[in-house]
Amino acid sequence: MKRFVVVDSNRCVGCHLCVYACTNRFGYVGMGKSAIHVRSAGGVERGFVVVVCRACKDPPCARACPVNALVLRQGGGVILNTAKCIGCGYCVNACDIGAVMWDSEFMKPVICTHCGYCVGFCPHGVIALEEVR
Amino acid sequence: MSSWVKTLSRVLYIDLSRKQFWVEDREDLFSKWLGGTGVAIQLYKEEVPRRADPLGPENVAVFAIGPLTGVFPMASKVVSIFKSPLNGYVAESHAGGRAATAIRYAGYGAIVVKGSSDIPIYAIVDEEKVRFRDAGALWGMRSSETVGRVLREALPGAGFRTIMRIGRAGERLVRYSNLAVETYRHFGRMGLGAVFGSKKLKALIVMGRRGFKLPDPKTYREVYKEIFELTKGPATRKYHDLGTAANIMVLDKLGALPTRNLSSGRFEGAREISGEKLAEENLSRRLACTACPVACIHLAAIREEYEDEKYFYKIEFVPYDHEPIYALGCNLGISDRYGLLKLIKVVEDEGVDSISTGVVLAWATEALERGIITLKDTLVELRWGNWRNYVKAVSYIVLQPNDFYRTLALGVEEAAAKYGGLDFALAYNRVEPAGYHTGPLYHSSLAIGFRHSHLDGGAYSMDQNLVASGGPTPSPEEAAKMIIEEESWRQILNSMVICLFARGVYGRSAVEKALRSLGYSIDASKLVELGKQIYLEKHAVKILEGFEPEKMRIPRRALETPTPLGNVSEEYVRKIVEHYAKLVKEYAKKIESGNPEKCVSC
Ligand code: SF4
Numbered sequence: 001m002k003r004f005v006v007v008d009s010n011r012c013v014g015c016h017l018c019v020y021a022c023t024n025r026f027g028y029v030g031m032g033k034s035a036i037h038v039r040s041a042g043g044v045e046r047g048f049v050v051v052v053c054r055a056c057k058d059p060p061c062a063r064a065c066p067v068n069a070l071v072l073r074q075g076g077g078v079i080l081n082t083a084k085c086i087g088c089g090y091c092v093n094a095c096d097i098g099a100v101m102w103d104s105e106f107m108k109p110v111i112c113t114h115c116g117y118c119v120g121f122c123p124h125g126v127i128a129l130e131e132v133r
Numbered sequence: 134m135s136s137w138v139k140t141l142s143r144v145l146y147i148d149l150s151r152k153q154f155w156v157e158d159r160e161d162l163f164s165k166w167l168g169g170t171g172v173a174i175q176l177y178k179e180e181v182p183r184r185a186d187p188l189g190p191e192n193v194a195v196f197a198i199g200p201l202t203g204v205f206p207m208a209s210k211v212v213s214i215f216k217s218p219l220n221g222y223v224a225e226s227h228a229g230g231r232a233a234t235a236i237r238y239a240g241y242g243a244i245v246v247k248g249s250s251d252i253p254i255y256a257i258v259d260e261e262k263v264r265f266r267d268a269g270a271l272w273g274m275r276s277s278e279t280v281g282r283v284l285r286e287a288l289p290g291a292g293f294r295t296i297m298r299i300g301r302a303g304e305r306l307v308r309y310s311n312l313a314v315e316t317y318r319h320f321g322r323m324g325l326g327a328v329f330g331s332k333k334l335k336a337l338i339v340m341g342r343r344g345f346k347l348p349d350p351k352t353y354r355e356v357y358k359e360i361f362e363l364t365k366g367p368a369t370r371k372y373h374d375l376g377t378a379a380n381i382m383v384l385d386k387l388g389a390l391p392t393r394n395l396s397s398g399r400f401e402g403a404r405e406i407s408g409e410k411l412a413e414e415n416l417s418r419r420l421a422c423t424a425c426p427v428a429c430i431h432l433a434a435i436r437e438e439y440e441d442e443k444y445f446y447k448i449e450f451v452p453y454d455h456e457p458i459y460a461l462g463c464n465l466g467i468s469d470r471y472g473l474l475k476l477i478k479v480v481e482d483e484g485v486d487s488i489s490t491g492v493v494l495a496w497a498t499e500a501l502e503r504g505i506i507t508l509k510d511t512l513v514e515l516r517w518g519n520w521r522n523y524v525k526a527v528s529y530i531v532l533q534p535n536d537f538y539r540t541l542a543l544g545v546e547e548a549a550a551k552y553g554g555l556d557f558a559l560a561y562n563r564v565e566p567a568g569y570h571t572g573p574l575y576h577s578s579l580a581i582g583f584r585h586s587h588l589d590g591g592a593y594s595m596d597q598n599l600v601a602s603g604g605p606t607p608s609p610e611e612a613a614k615m616i617i618e619e620e621s622w623r624q625i626l627n628s629m630v631i632c633l634f635a636r637g638v639y640g641r642s643a644v645e646k647a648l649r650s651l652g653y654s655i656d657a658s659k660l661v662e663l664g665k666q667i668y669l670e671k672h673a674v675k676i677l678e679g680f681e682p683e684k685m686r687i688p689r690r691a692l693e694t695p696t697p698l699g700n701v702s703e704e705y706v707r708k709i710v711e712h713y714a715k716l717v718k719e720y721a722k723k724i725e726s727g728n729p730e731k732c733v734s735c
């Protein structure tokens with residue numbers, strides 16, 4: 001089973017191509033539907049923070065969901081069952097690293113599924129897929 | 134026309150006089166003129182009376198993006214069109230950072246900033262509204278970087294917003310002040326900062342994270358992948374490695390590196406301030422504009438010890454590029470790398486254009502040397518290489534403590550007209566030139582340029598090709614055709630809006646493919662036609678505003694100092710200007726007589 005990881009955020013140049021790639025998976029362009037977020041670490045001269053789900057084994061986000069819409073994923077993290085999700089946003093607050101993004105058009109959370117699609121679009125070796133046992 | 138136009142056609146109007154805003158659907162403009170430069174010039178035409186004062190409320194600052202913005206790699210720029218307070222005519226400037234994608238995903242294709250406020254304000258644009266805020270606490274702040282930090286911490290939207298702001302120079306109407314974007318990028322040339330200053334607009338913040346549904350995701354992903362691979366390839370590599378600073382050694386070797394107010398094309402200290410040396414000794418980080426894999430933005434770190442306390446240091450970050458190294462380095466005889474970086478830093482903090490500032494100071498240095506002006510005027514001794522005094526002089530340009538600095542703040546043309554020394558005052562149409570003394574084509578392209586960037590027509594590279602091939606210099610008619618044709622195609626890239634560093638990636642067929650994947654039906658040959666028309670539209674506006682190309686002063690110094698292709702002949706440049714003038718005047722006449730231009734894109 002694979003898990004998506006940030007290898008070295010110091011190499012990040014802030015291009016956001018990973019963000020666009022993630023949004024592209026669903027036939028959209030933009031930032032609003034991405035499960036990965038990149039922002040400066042307090043001024044771009046200090047570099048960037050790459051925020052993305054780290055595939056918790058015992059995910060607080062899933063525990064916070066009142067309707068069990070977040071199903072545990074093999075290898076860590078969660079998969080969203082959109083049909084169940086009522087859009088309450090509890091999961092957003094439950095994830096301390098801020099890795100539950102919000103799609104304000106559909107009013108549902110966006111959480112990394114560890115598919116690795118974005119990895120191929122990072123030009124600087126910041127992100128990767130790794131095997132988890 | 135593609136339904137994709139609808140993702141782009143909302144134009145946001147912000148009226149600072151009345152503190153009001155509204156949105157208009159301008160599908161008409163975006164389907165005819167694509168976006169970017171093509172649309173911005175039309176919006177400008179609708180708003181600005183021909184005789185408008187560039188620093189009055191009638192002037193506007195138009196910002197526009199294009200159909201590929203935030204959609205394809207390196208479509209990462211915003212075009213701004215406004216009337217320049219430096220030369221009094223319509224002008225254009227481009228910047229990257231996060232500005233383009235922020236406007237895009239806030240849901241707009243263009244923003245028109247008009248009117249002027251009675252008190253200093255800043256404006257925050259998001260997907261729904263515009264909020265006006267009192268900028269009293271920010272006005273007069275010494276460093277534009279601090280302004281950026283305050284706004285960054287006070288506002289939401291980290292990662293999907295742009296913070297565009299002016300420094301003190303803009304507030305004090307220095308005619309060549311810039312508008313900084315995300316601290317290290319700029320609408321640098323032509324004085325957009327002073328336009329903001331005259332409107333009492335300290336900052337414009339835009340944030341948004343909308344998404345748009347693609348008409349054909351499968352085709353799009355294929356084309357995207359293809360273009361993405363190319364943008365990582367050899368066509369852009371040099372911009373990532375050393376950045377634009379790689380040019381310093383190249384130009385020095387050719388004898389095309391303007392040195393000490395262009396009294397020479399070679400600088401004995403070139404190696405010390407070269408891209409190579411800066412990368413080895415000072416480079417601390419490379420950054421990218423949104424949607425760009427290249428990351429050409431190079432930041433140097435400098436460590437400075439406080440004079441009053443041992444082991445007490447501060448670390449500062451300074452962006453460097455070819456142009457500031459030329460203008461503030463070799464052009465001022467500075468080979469001390471630390472000193473150069475300190476000088477660039479002050480220019481950044483104050484918010485002036487580095488090219489104009491460097492050229493103005495180089496003229497002042499020579500004028501002092503020749504005794505045309507005295508220490509009473511300059512207040513500090515301006516001497517080649519003495520960076521400490523140049524640092525002080527930059528702040529004097531902004532603070533304007535005497536008549537001399539008040540005049541310097543108006544540009545080199547104004548200063549030389551008043552004090553003398555026009556022969557060594559480097560400016561075309563009152564605008565100080567960028568740093569390539571490559572040959573006659575480049576100097577001609579400055580004379581007929583719009584942005585006054587070396588990227589106007591790319592003639593510096595035509596000169597360099599001539600040097601390499603040893604081929605004969607084209608006749609003025611041929612040269613004019615070459616420059617105008619290249620610049621016309623670049624209007625298409627500028628209407629997308631693609632970073633010109635990706636011009637090798639986005640050839641005619643790549644642009645066609647990208648547009649088609651979004652449902653546009655336009656083909657490459659129509660694009661070429663449209664590019665010509667946008668070129669003419671732009672330049673005709675300038676003519677109608679009273680620009681008289683034939684009356685232009687060609688700076689003597691540019692003719693006297695030999696280029697790698699020998700001395701530039703004035704007659705040659707004038708013939709190219711004549712050819713240009715004939716072409717654009719004909720078009721201007723058509724507009725005047727009300728002949729509707731036929732639409733080549735629909
Ligand atoms: S979203 Fe946050 S809480 Fe949930 S699995 Fe990922 S990192 Fe853990």
Ligand code: SF4
Nearest residue numbers: 065085086088089091
């Ligand atoms: S927003 Fe959806 S997934 Fe998140 S806690 Fe609420 S119901 Fe569960």
Ligand code: SF4
Nearest residue numbers: 022112113115116118
């Ligand atoms: S791994 Fe997949 S879901 Fe996660 S951020 Fe990358 S593209 Fe998005």
Ligand code: SF4
Nearest residue numbers: 012013015016018122
């Ligand atoms: S693609 Fe890579 S370098 Fe670019 S923002 Fe994402 S992690 Fe950073």
